[in-house]
Amino acid sequence: MGSITLQNVAKHFGEHVVIPSLDLVINDGEFVVFVGPSGCGKSTLLRLIAGLEDVSGGQIIINGRDATDLPPAKRGLSMVFQSYALYPHMSVRSNIGFPLKMAGEDKAVIDKKVTDAASVLNLTDYLDRKPRQLSGGQRQRVAIGRAIVRQPDAFLFDEPLSNLDAALRVNMRLEISELHQKLKTTMVYVTHDQVEAMTMADKIVVLNKGRVEQVGSPLELYHHPDNMFVAGFIGSPRMNFATGDKAAAYNARTIGVRPEHLTLSTTDGAWRGTVGVAEHLGSDTFLHITVDGVGLVTARAGGDVPLRHGDTVFLTPEEGRVHRFNETGASIR
């Protein structure tokens, strides 16, 4: 069991309002990702759930029980921190066993559970090392081990991969996803990286300035963003936006087209532009094209596109792939 419900949750630091008022339901067993730009309140929200900060208003209900005023230890949650927050003076064994020791478990029980967790996480050979003797990925696994031994109702992850290098990040992403498949425990995961959000989440919560912009599955957000913020935030490279005549042609204040939904031609098309930088990735080519009346537009093309700097090209948005927005930035459906 691990459902978390937030009702009218608000957080102010003095005059500064971080979260005005927020409602959210996280179901048991779900992998929920909070994503948003830095300063959007996603980490604060996680810390409110954890109990590391007091709410300024509203209620936090965990497993149907009001946990608003419970101290962190009593909420049945585990957390993995951005810096891993391992205890530097303890061995890996003691680090993983620490929550059990605090819970007053038997020494034999602790040993058994630590050994089990270590074998799941491939840490068996490192149990007697200190955190500083481990690599970044191993530290990360110790932090996860420390979180799982307690068998919590839910896991909280605060940007756990941001200190790892790119290759390791992809690996750990998979490991955490697999862990979720295996344990089927609720996970709440905070990141600023929309790729992590898209690849891991059952449900993404897009946050901006302390407000929920949209909640939905990764593909829902990709295909049907509620507004310009979500449209621009989800997807990489970013969606292209155009206003003025080009938008008016679609009966909207603003239109948005993803780079992968632009058809390229050297002879004719809806928009005419000049190629600036071409980024050849091998599999794809990202072209940065200056389009008259729109500005800089990114388009995705195949790996072997022969276009070069200064060439003239024509772009056509794919039929049915154009997102339309009104003057408040909301989607027109």
Next chain:
Amino acid sequence: MAQTVSKERKIIVTVIAWSIGIALFFPIFWTILTSFKTEAEAIASPPSLFFFDWTTENYAEVQSRSNYFGHFMNSVVISLGSTLLGLLIAIPAAWAMAFSPTPRTKDVLMWMLSTKMLPPVGVLVPMYLIFRSVGLLDTRIGLVLVLTLINLPIIVWMLYTYFKEIPGEILEASRMDGASLMKEIIYVLTPMAVPGIASTLLLNIILAWNEAFWTLNLTASKAAPLTAFIASYSSPEGLFYAKLSAASTMAIAPILILGWFSQKQLVRGLTFGAVK
């Protein structure tokens, strides 16, 4: 070093630096040397550098004539006692300031620093009278209390700067792991802060050992630490150079050794963490 320094230059620098170092250290060296001379040799003209009859009789004599050991123990009890008491009071305060700061924390710290600026003579008279009336004059307890108060701001500041370097996330992790406040401090904070606490301890022992205003004014004989004991050599006994030197050597030796081991921490502690 970007450039390789020429050998000549390095030798010149070495000679100058060593000369200055030796010159600054010379009074101490001379004191230690004199403590092994006889009184006659100590004032001999020309002074003898190494070629004299080495003797340790001065040390024996200082002890037998003046209960040196008693004063030494007073110094130990007073400096250690005031430091430990100070740590006991300061650790929780520094924890609070470092990990639960409020907008006023900086002001409180500055205010604590400003109490160090209160000149001791400003409160000499009432302290003397209070101590006299409650019978704390010339007692170890009295000095422990005063020196604790005097050095408390430094202890709090030092611990604060060390605690600040411990990532708050680790303490939060322990809270998530179910540790109570007491357990958090005992199992997580204190072991991580051991180096900082140790250097704070060391620096404050040095400061308390050498404190020479209150120890001189609030003691007479019974509780007099080495500062006051040495001061009694100011006249006319001080003219017995060999014995003065022996007493001085014993008074400074422990602190010289402690101090040499803790140069780095000394800088940090004495500058309230402003220079590391």
Next chain:
Amino acid sequence: MATLHTRAAARLMMAPSVLLLLAWMIIPLSLTIYFSFLRYNLLMPGMEEWAGFTNYSFFLTDPAFFQALFNTLAIVVGVLCITVFGGIALALLLDQPMYGQGIVRILVIAPFLIMPTVAALVWKNMFMNPVNGLFAWVAKAVGLQPYDFLSNSPLLSIIVIVAWQWLPFATLILLTALQSLDEDQKEAAQMDGASAWSRFIYITLPHLSRAITVVILIQTIFLLSVFAEILVTTNGGPGTQSTNITYLVYAQALLQFDVGGASAGGIVAVILANIVAFFLIRMIGKNLEA
């Protein structure tokens, strides 16, 4: 990271330190203020009476006060000059590559670790003594008349002794600051064609400014209250030539038992220290924020 739980606990844990220091500041200080308005001499118990500002007017018009005020400032300024300039020079020297740097550091730092009474007595007897002191022997060896430092130039002698104790402190702090100077910065300046002198003026010195501020602040606190060195060397004499305010108040209180007069003197010392502290705190406060 603050919840109501931790905030409440934090207040509770700060309370002992804050209350103790508050008591330490307020109780004795208010007693001093109270005594300073009394005619109160320990030799004449039971004769206490209200004296208004008499103690202050006596203390402030006493020629010894002006001498002491001057001496106090002379000690502070004199020692600061020697230690700051000497400290910068020594720190620059010790920052150069050399053989046995660690040992030289140990030799240089040693005087700071010596208790003031020992330092003062060693200098007084074994070096400055006009008959048996080492300086007297050196003077005689080169055919000069031995000079009685403590009788003829008591204040200067005390400044030298105190400066000897504090020079290591300044050096150590400035050296530490110097070692944290980014090597790249110096190299960049070198690439830009800056001479050694302009590198010192435009790069090293600004980098040291914070450390210099700290040295001045800390030393001033201690130098305003120099006491043991005076007590064991000159007893403030000859006359009042080497009496500073601290020593003057001590003499008034514990040698003449004039509680009222000494208290007035103590308050004057506090006010003086506050004037100095006012400027220093502003200076250092800004520097410590960073």
